[in-house]
Amino acid sequence: AQRVTQPEKLLSVFKGAPVELKCNYSYSGSPELFWYVQYSRQRLQLLLRHISRESIKGFTADLNKGETSFHLKKPFAQEEDSAMYYCALNESGGSNYKLTFGKGTLLTVNP
Amino acid sequence: DGGITQSPKYLFRKEGQNVTLSCEQNLNHDAMYWYRQDPGQGLRLIYYSQIVNDFQKGDIAEGYSVSREKKESFPLTVTSAQKNPTAFYLCASIMEPGGSSGNTIYFGEGSWLTVV
Numbered sequence: 001a002q003r004v005t006q007p008e009k010l011l012s013v014f015k016g017a018p019v020e021l022k023c024n025y026s027y028s029g030s031p032e033l034f035w036y037v038q039y040s041r042q043r044l045q046l047l048l049r050h051i052s053r054e055s056i057k058g059f060t061a062d063l064n065k066g067e068t069s070f071h072l073k074k075p076f077a078q079e080e081d082s083a084m085y086y087c088a089l090n091e092s093g094g095s096n097y098k099l100t101f102g103k104g105t106l107l108t109v110n111p
Numbered sequence: 112d113g114g115i116t117q118s119p120k121y122l123f124r125k126e127g128q129n130v131t132l133s134c135e136q137n138l139n140h141d142a143m144y145w146y147r148q149d150p151g152q153g154l155r156l157i158y159y160s161q162i163v164n165d166f167q168k169g170d171i172a173e174g175y176s177v178s179r180e181k182k183e184s185f186p187l188t189v190t191s192a193q194k195n196p197t198a199f200y201l202c203a204s205i206m207e208p209g210g211s212s213g214n215t216i217y218f219g220e221g222s223w224l225t226v227v
Contacts, residue, residue: 009151044154044201044218086153097142097161097205098169099216103153 003027004089006102013077014110021072021105023061023087032090033070034099035061039083047072047085057081077109114138117202117219124189124196124226132187132222134202140217143185144203147171148221154201160185189224197226 005024013019025031035047048056050063050070061072070087087102115136124130134143142161146154146169156169160179174193179185185204189196202219 006153043220044203046215097216098156098159098167099144099203100156100170101146101154103151 003091003100004087004102006085006087006105008105009103010106010108012108012110015079016076019074019077019081019107019109021085021087021107023070023072023102025068025070025087025089027068027089027091029091031063031065031070033061033063034088034090035059035070035072036086036088036101037083038086044086077107079109079111082107082109115202115204115217115219117200117222119222120220121223122225124224126226127191129188129190130196130224132189132200132202132224134185134187134219136183136204136217138204138206138217139182140204140206141182142205143179144205144216145169145175145177145185145187146201146203148199148201157187157200196224199223 003026007022033050036044037047038044059072059074061070063070084104084106086104088099091100118133144159145157147157148154155171157171157175158166158169158177160166163179163182166177166179174190176188200222203216205216
């Protein structure tokens with residue numbers, strides 16, 4: 001069973017438009033969720049994590065335990081946001097750190 | 112220059128041969144991970160190691176083996192038993208599993224393995 005679901009493989013928006021990348025998870029414990037980003041020809045890197053409640057590059061993500069979601073949002077997309085985005089879940093908790101990734105969403109921001 | 116290094120970047124293997132991918136980190140990180148990245152599949156965990164001389168199977172460990180004899184090294188062997196080994200392999204590490212909110216998992220640049 002898929003523990004992290006990203007329903008959209010591809011998402012295309014125009015520059016300046018709002019963007020939302022969806023992520024749903026399945027986990028019985030207290031989840032620890034992340035968004036990772038992979039720009040073209042670069043390493044996979046952390047974008048943000050839910051426990052720090054921060055905004056990185058204009059992106060935010062709120063953990064909704066009722067809906068088991070952790071959607072990534074940005075009010076005004078930029079061309080440089082075009083990348084592959086992965087939602088990830090630390091499903092083991094505690095000291096046994098095991099990240100499970102979704103299948104990813106390729107975001108394209110058109111000029 | 113601190114970081115996590117994978118080698119080789121590109122590797123060709125004949126069917127029936129074992130091949131070992133190297134992953135080295137000089138970040139003094141405790142935990143290391145191997146993922147496989149396939150188009151449309153995302154990243155799938157192969158093996159991970161929280162501490163030297165210990166490792167656990169991930170979701171797709173069949174046909175793979177690892178060792179963790181040194182803290183800085185976590186090589187992955189793709190054996191001939193792996194039925195579909197052609198893929199992009201990513202190594203990652205984290206300093207302190209379950210640590211503070213400042214803890215981040217770092218990824219290598221990856222290794223492309225092609226079976227010919």
